Amino acid sequence: MAKTIEFHDEGLFHSGHAACPGCVEALAIRVIANRIGRNAVAVVPPSCSAVIVGPHPNSALDIPVYHTSLESSAASASGIRRALNASDRRDTEVIVLAGDGGTYDIGFQALSSAVERNEDILYFCFDNEGYMNTGGQKSSSTPWLAATGSTPRGKPSKKKNLVEILAAHGIPYVATATPGHLDDLGRKIDKAMTIDGMRMIIILIPCLDGWGLADDVGVTMARLAVECGIFPLYEVEQGRTYTLNRQSKTLPVGEYLKKQKRYRHLNEAQIGLIQAEVDEDWMRLLEKTGSRR
Amino acid sequence: MSVPGKTPFESPIWTTGKTDVYRTGTWRSAVPDYVNPPSPCHSACPVDGDIALWIRQAQEGDIHGAWLTLVDNNPFPAIAGRVCHHPCETACNRGGYDGAVAICALERFVGDRAIEAGWSLPAPSVERDQAIAVIGGGPSGLSAAYHLRRRGYAVTLYEAGLELGGLMRHGIPPYRLSREVLDSEIRRIIDLGIRVETGRPIRTPAELEALSGGFAAIYLAMGADAPKRLPSLDYGKPWVMEGAEYLVRANRNDPPPLGRRIVVIGGGSAAMDVARSARRFGREVIILSLEPEALLPCQREELIEAREEGIALHTGSMLQDVREKCDGVSLHCVRVDFQPGVRRGEFKINPIPDSGFTIEADAIVTAIGQDPARDLLEELLDRDGAFIRIDNRMRTSRNGVFAGGDLASMDRFVTHAIGMGKRAAAEIHAFLHPDAATEDRKRVNRYRSVPRTPDTRDLRTDVSLNAINLYYHDPATRTPQTETTPENRLGNFNETRATFTFGQAGAEAARCFSCGSCIFCDNCFNYCPDMAILKLEQGYAVKPDYCKGCGLCVRECPTGAIAMFEDRQ
Amino acid sequence: MNAAGQRTLLTGNQAVAWAVRLCRPQVIPVYPITPQTPILEQISAFSAAGEMTAEILTPESEHSAIAASIAASLTGARVFTATSSQGLLLMHELLHWAAGVRSAVVMCNVNRTVASPWGFWPDQTDSLAQRDTGWIQWYTESAQESLDAVIMAFRLAEGVNLPVMICHDAFYVSHALETVIVPGQAAVDRFLPAYSPRFNIDPAAARSVGSNVDQTTYRRARKDIGAAMTEAGVMTDAIAAEWSGLTGRDQHGAVEIYRCEDAEQVFVTMGSLCGTVREAVDSLRGQGHRIGLLKVRQFRPFPGDQLRGLLRGRERVMVLDRNYSPGNGGILHQEARAALYGMQGQPAVLGYLAGVGGVNVTPADLVRMAIESGPVGQDDNKFTSVWL
């Protein structure tokens, strides 16, 4: 059974948290918390994560959490980083656990600046492709044609490619990951922790409620996203060196789209258009990884 | 702070504890349970083999452990690994993915490894005073003797012939089952301390009565040695022969002189054995069966190999009459529409008009099944048609006398006979030690006769392919057994298939989904978003305080060992 | 530099930078904006010269600057930041946050007109619009006062765990080069020990802060801020007294009174206008008028009790506002009227919008205003402020 994972739960993420049953964001937080260890501080903006690790007066995490405003995660983390540096605690990891709204949208300005300053922060973006904590509205991470509360007939524009944007900043490390590939996620966390400066791991979080999924398929859906190439697993170092972690896409996108309520309005022609887009993006990615010349 | 006054800062905004205080288990309506439901192969296995377990042991390289698990249920892994009709493979979930696991070939590998290594069967853990007689030295009798002996009984095995093995010796040609393998596995059983009396037929009530006094129980397993005959054929003719007789002689390397062209009538393994044996003696062979090809009771491999060996088949065809000619016989046949009946062995046929054809031949051998001898124990035991009547505990109408195998069942397969011997041993044990045997019987009939109670999860539902998370199982094609080429098969009775090499066995064992078996992969623990799975010394438990009932553990279980149930909290 | 300090020429902004240097903050997140920028530049120059060792963080916006400030403060660092006008308004959301999580950030806000239209002139509407954010607010009159205020502000902020905003006027204070006594480092170190908060973000304790609370906890947190504000009111005067002792210079607490001993009329104002009022008071006193000045140094917590005590029985209070709240006039006027309302010996309270938009206000303007106001009349308690 090659695909089972090595995982040591040190108990740094506690039961009793407020995630929906089957929430794979909670699963990802569990892996992150236990990989990062106790010598860390988390910054959490309003998001599902904020709900999950709360509520007052209890915390689900064994590291301190600073609950900050939606747009200021990267700035708040910078402040903590600098304060720790000033008291010579450079070995304490400062992490951010933010959603896509707080990262791609309202928090983007602060994020861009923190990346430009190359603050020593490990930023996790839980990308559930919309404002799911507010009941499911579109964000700039919502994919093309996905229906949300604010795009009931499907989002007319494409998903923002945050990896490329951050790569263009020359960020030391940016990677994609999913809760369906916990071994890969764990490895990326370990790797990120050996790198100085700003690091970002974008984790696709199939939102059970927001995407219209059964309680037990979050992991399955994340794997489908990777297998059909709509969410490739890859890493970029120093904005230049691309590594593709799953070498091929093996499924048509329809296998992924048709299992989600947010795409149920699509007709075959539209699925074909999405397939074409995914194919093109995949080819471009292959060129960057040097797999295709 | 030299400034007077006390600061009021005792902030309530910092956390003081952890979320464990919230019992989120109250959210759920369903709860997972480690039910380890039966694998379909197990449910299909006539000996209740723990197939998933022994393959798992083989995966881990523990061949001896795998063998011990095998012989817990079946003392003949090397034999079964050659001749079993392997309903396990038909049931195998992997069949719906990329080809069933070659369970039978794996079993043969383990069995051969045991013979090669000279492993002994586990000695009885206790010795009991009670003596038990087993009548019949075929697969069922040997199996019962073995299981009784392992439970500590003093077993005496009575065999009418001079050699043990029954049908395995008389009915199965050496190219399918080498005599060395047969002898090894029988000897190993006898070596457990079983008294064997050969040349001791027990056929009459008096003979049985004579035994009754000395034995606490008796198991009857004399088999079915009365061949069925085609009413339309005159068995007195020199060009007609029963398949059983043909095989006995062929297996002694003494082929009957029936001429060059032989027509074998029948569609089961026996028919195939007759045909292929005749082919090995250089005959031209045609098989004529009522069943269409898809419904032939023989194994697929046998059919394929028979064809490879140059045997012609007329399936879905019936012999209408035979005319003698100067140089042989003409078989007038017609094609038929074959409708299988509800019970095994039942069918209806309708000749298809204008479909007649003729086959020229020198002899006809019929292999259309066998019944228990009509006169056997007449008047002493109740009968059910041709069979001795038994109840669901394998008891005959006479107290302390049990029966099984072909004597009592229509299931004409070696492994069915072995399985009945095993169950009979358990029932005899239960009969003699009602208290101690409850658990024993439960174990033997784990999935067959446990009464359902409100606390019993639905244990009897086999793991379906849907319950297997295929992400954890990369596609891998079934490992074929190395076969002798058809040309090299003819002219000898060497085994046509080779035992797996270690490499082949490893690759094939790795394909097993381990359906329904917990393989301690930790997936349920690792994928639980609520940390609601507790790791135990051996296995896992659900923490009821925190499990939200999402079912992710079930979904991510690679083997379908966990299932969701309505919560009764 | 001796213990009593060194006389030097500094602008108000440079004086603030000097004070910051003396207070040894560990983290300084600042975004440039006119007329605050010289503070950032001077601090950066000190840092570049190795004269201070703070982590200077220059993010993309004031919003991020204050976000970083709050987080750094909660992590246990002494934190300073500075801004002005639009920058302060951009911070607005997080100003509430800063107080809500009880950070001890000290900020200098250079009071500048709020757009639109665009302007760079002294006007206090920017900071007064933040009066409900939970920050302690001090308004200073001179470079010297700004310098002293920053030092005292750290003591206060860290004493009650509330952020403190030092407000000084654009141009008249921020850019005026004047004689300033810079206290010695030893004196500041004695006055301001290292910050050690009772609660902070620390993996060793692993306590979290700011998560969602129930109604009762929220209410309690707000009441606690109120109690801390009350405590700050007491502490401010004590801190000023202590710093007076160390510097040998008069330091004032929440309010300062100038020539009010027998005053029938009292000017009430904040910030740079106070200096000009002093000249007007002297001039009017010279002409025989019994007039004085009450300078509100601390706008939050509002020193209402002190105003009531000091203004009881006066004939007339003239509140000068260099700010404007459209629809309700001068903000200090409204607050002073509310504080004085209904007490025995309540003076007439007049409000003047003086210097709004940075327009020049001379002593002569104020003298004329005082003289022309004449005897106390019925209109003297009118609700709205009058444009000067």
Next chain:
Amino acid sequence: MREILIVGRGGQGAQTAGNLLAQAFFSAGQYVQSFATYGGARRGTPVSSTIRVDARPIRLRCDVTQADALLCFDASLLDQALLNRTRPEALIVVNSVRSPEEFAVAGERRVYTIDGFKLAEAHNLGRFINSALLGAFCAALRDPPAEVMSRTISETTPDRRPENLAAFHAGFRTGEGIA
């Protein structure tokens, strides 16, 4: 209290001159308050610096509208609006090749002209005229003392210190001559 106004165009050094003057008054033991032009100053646009000087602390925080003295770096700036910011008896020193008489100013204002460019060029300072003008202005104002002003220049001028000091003294001598 004296209020002094220095005007020029961005880049001419008028604001530096104001700072130097304030520094010199401070060094001489006076209280000073000095503002430079504030806001969006650009090269070539009019800039000014104001200085208040007093023996006691200066409290006044409003614009200088009645300057006691004016140093004007560019004669083209000396218009009525500027003159309106000076007292009727104000001292005015203006950088010009023209004679004082050519400047029609109202009241009892005393106007002195000095050819700053000529002095600057004579001391290899090119078009940096502020040292020379400061010399003339100090002489005309009789404050701050020349040695305090020259020390201030010496302490704060980053380069070509001897040339600037020489230009200051030459300007001072010229100022003494004309005042």
